[in-house]
Amino acid sequence: MNAAVQFVHEQLTGSKEFPKFKAGDNITVNYKIIEGGKERIQGFRGDVIKRQGTGGTATFTVRKISDGVGVERTFPFFSPNIESIELNKVGRVRRAKLFFQRKRSGKSARIKEKRMAVAAQG
Amino acid sequence: MMKGIIGKKIGMTSIFSPDGKQTSVTIIEAGPCVVTQVKTKDTDGYSAVQLAFGDKKEKHTTAAEKNHFAKANTAAKKFVKEFRDYSIEKAIGESITVDIFTEGEKVEVVGTTKGKGFQGVVKRHGFSGVGEQSHGQHDRQRAPGSIGNSSDASRVFKGMRMAGRMGQDRVKVKGLKVVKIFPDKNYILVSGSVPGHIGSIVLIQK
Numbered sequence: 001m002n003a004a005v006q007f008v009h010e011q012l013t014g015s016k017e018f019p020k021f022k023a024g025d026n027i028t029v030n031y032k033i034i035e036g037g038k039e040r041i042q043g044f045r046g047d048v049i050k051r052q053g054t055g056g057t058a059t060f061t062v063r064k065i066s067d068g069v070g071v072e073r074t075f076p077f078f079s080p081n082i083e084s085i086e087l088n089k090v091g092r093v094r095r096a097k098l099f100f101q102r103k104r105s106g107k108s109a110r111i112k113e114k115r116m117a118v119a120a121q122g
Numbered sequence: 123m124m125k126g127i128i129g130k131k132i133g134m135t136s137i138f139s140p141d142g143k144q145t146s147v148t149i150i151e152a153g154p155c156v157v158t159q160v161k162t163k164d165t166d167g168y169s170a171v172q173l174a175f176g177d178k179k180e181k182h183t184t185a186a187e188k189n190h191f192a193k194a195n196t197a198a199k200k201f202v203k204e205f206r207d208y209s210i211e212k213a214i215g216e217s218i219t220v221d222i223f224t225e226g227e228k229v230e231v232v233g234t235t236k237g238k239g240f241q242g243v244v245k246r247h248g249f250s251g252v253g254e255q256s257h258g259q260h261d262r263q264r265a266p267g268s269i270g271n272s273s274d275a276s277r278v279f280k281g282m283r284m285a286g287r288m289g290q291d292r293v294k295v296k297g298l299k300v301v302k303i304f305p306d307k308n309y310i311l312v313s314g315s316v317p318g319h320i321g322s323i324v325l326i327q328k
Binding site: 004008009032057081 | 132133134135136137138140141142144149151302304307309311320
């Protein structure tokens, strides 16, 4: 990326204290919504199917099945409306973009969880 | 009365407002420009300020240019532009930086659009083409159609819109907002897009 564009991103976006996540991970995005002049936090839990872009314009897309209907939402990574992100599960996938998930449903749409080896105690 | 500065288009990005609205912005590296000549009504017939921007190598500078820049006590510059009826009082040799603008101000940006080469009428003038792809119509989807009458005019009128070179025009975009200024780096961020490719010269004026 252009050094000047990068400089502007650093000045304007700052850093975000989010856990590291990638495509295939299951996350909960807690974002602010304004309802009748009041602000509240709503969660959106689903699988990350892509991360796109660099710097201040980076986005990620989360997909979930809600009442049997697939719902996708794209969030700008540096949006001030994102309150926090929780990492629920780390998925084991071989691709960076999981668009094939759109054609799948039920059992075949599951993403295998990556189990981390925990160092033995003592 | 106007104020203005010469700059270079750096690139685009987007920034967030505190309430989460995303705005696209263009980053322009503007100035510092040196005042190389001040024209007045008495001596030149009109009032203007000549600004110079961007360094250039000495081997590319003619003797006449060298002397002209020497009067302003500055190195040779690549781009020289005149601004009519400049509202800020400046003498020869003084510099102009992005500080002349404030955040939130509405400005105009002048640039040269990207060259598109030889283009047909659909892209160049927004013609809709023939419109049908079936009913015997064959390979004339993007043709201009008729360009005039038969015996009554017996000629094609001047200015008839046809295919040809597109782009590389001087274009002014009005009403762009100054979103942010970085005085240390000479960067100015204006809302929306600006004519020209990255690295091209633009004038920011008000």
